[in-house]
Amino acid sequence: MNRRDAGPRTPVKTAERTLELVEFLKEADGATLTEATEAVDLPKSSVHNYLQTLAHHGYVVEDDGAYEVGLRFLDLGAYARTRVPLYPVAEPELEAVAEETGELANLLVEQDGRGTFIYRMKGENAVKIDSYNGQQILLHTTAIGKSILASLPEERVESILDRHGLPAKTENTITDREELHETLDEIRAEGFSYDHEERISGLNCVATPLFHDGEVVGAISVTGPTSRMSLERIDGEIKQQLQNAKNIIELNLSYS
Template structure:
């Protein structure tokens, strides 16, 4: 009797997981291109039309998806969830102002990035279309902020990252060799900032510094990035690190004294 009951519970869990995966498959498809029909979603997710319809009806009833003239869009309920995630740490809120000021003072794209599940996640961004990147994820090893985060880890944690995630080549400049990555991380630790030299996108360079709490806990990465035409070696290594450290220090002071 106990065995039969356990098998039933496992089956129920499996169905629940499968249902959840289908729901998020639909949401990912909607995120990629909003204003799509049931037929479009059926084709993009390889789910039966009836399944797509049922899931969309549930999401619509809950306010997470809206329907307009047969087209479906992500609802604003997700904005509420996203804001809760961005504000769950008071340090994230303090970083928002620093990102805005840094962007205005440098007239460059400024970002605050944290690590979640071995990926770099955009929490705040200043610049054109600034809200379009919030919550998006990038490989740690291909970004200035990501490499800075890896530099905060010990060698064993970095090796686990390499084993689990790998070092995918994004551009011809992406570090894909583990020895080269460890050497880069050691350089970052010594100089206190990280540089992205067209490692995530051709024609783009970036600089990142760490942000710490008053208790010396690592909070995230503050960075700016822009085209190689402006991001000369002098600008990248002499000017920007100082500006970034100043702003990172302001975040720390804000957390200490309010």
């Protein structure tokens, strides 16, 4: 198994509790001390000390008795994004795709077996969905994630599926490993992947992977409502625009 998919041999409990608290505050969209205490199963005094320490360093903020994730994490996330060579190369091309299609254009990279959106650009008609730069997703639930899975070595794919499983996000999510492998074979053959309401009901998506030096480094996609993302439109203008962007991004990666 890739070490990125394996847990630490000697986990530090304090660090794990801290991260567990931060993750809970994110998922709960903020919480009181009592709610946080119930979530992590620690004495209230200990949870209070954790939260106050995080607040002192700007990673948590307290507002009227509720604790929320602080903007200090934005500083770390923005810095981490600058360390991804793909980002500055792909950004202008995704802006062009969003402008040309009027839809939501996305850039995803894989790390630790999950996908992270490092850039999302809304076109004029893009739908408003619960998504943001830095958001993490399970790769099997989206076209953009499946395009990366299809481009990874088989052993890496298996380690990701062993770790994260195939939980459903909607009734259309692929939850059977054999079916997923058949889909990945189709993606490899065509070079494009599709998502028909598999992560968010009412949305369709088409994606293609990005390569550098023979290895997948990310993927780009266009997402829109099913009413506008017909098969005819996807097979026509949208796939062509993605292919154009892919060619430019991969060339610039090679010669930048």
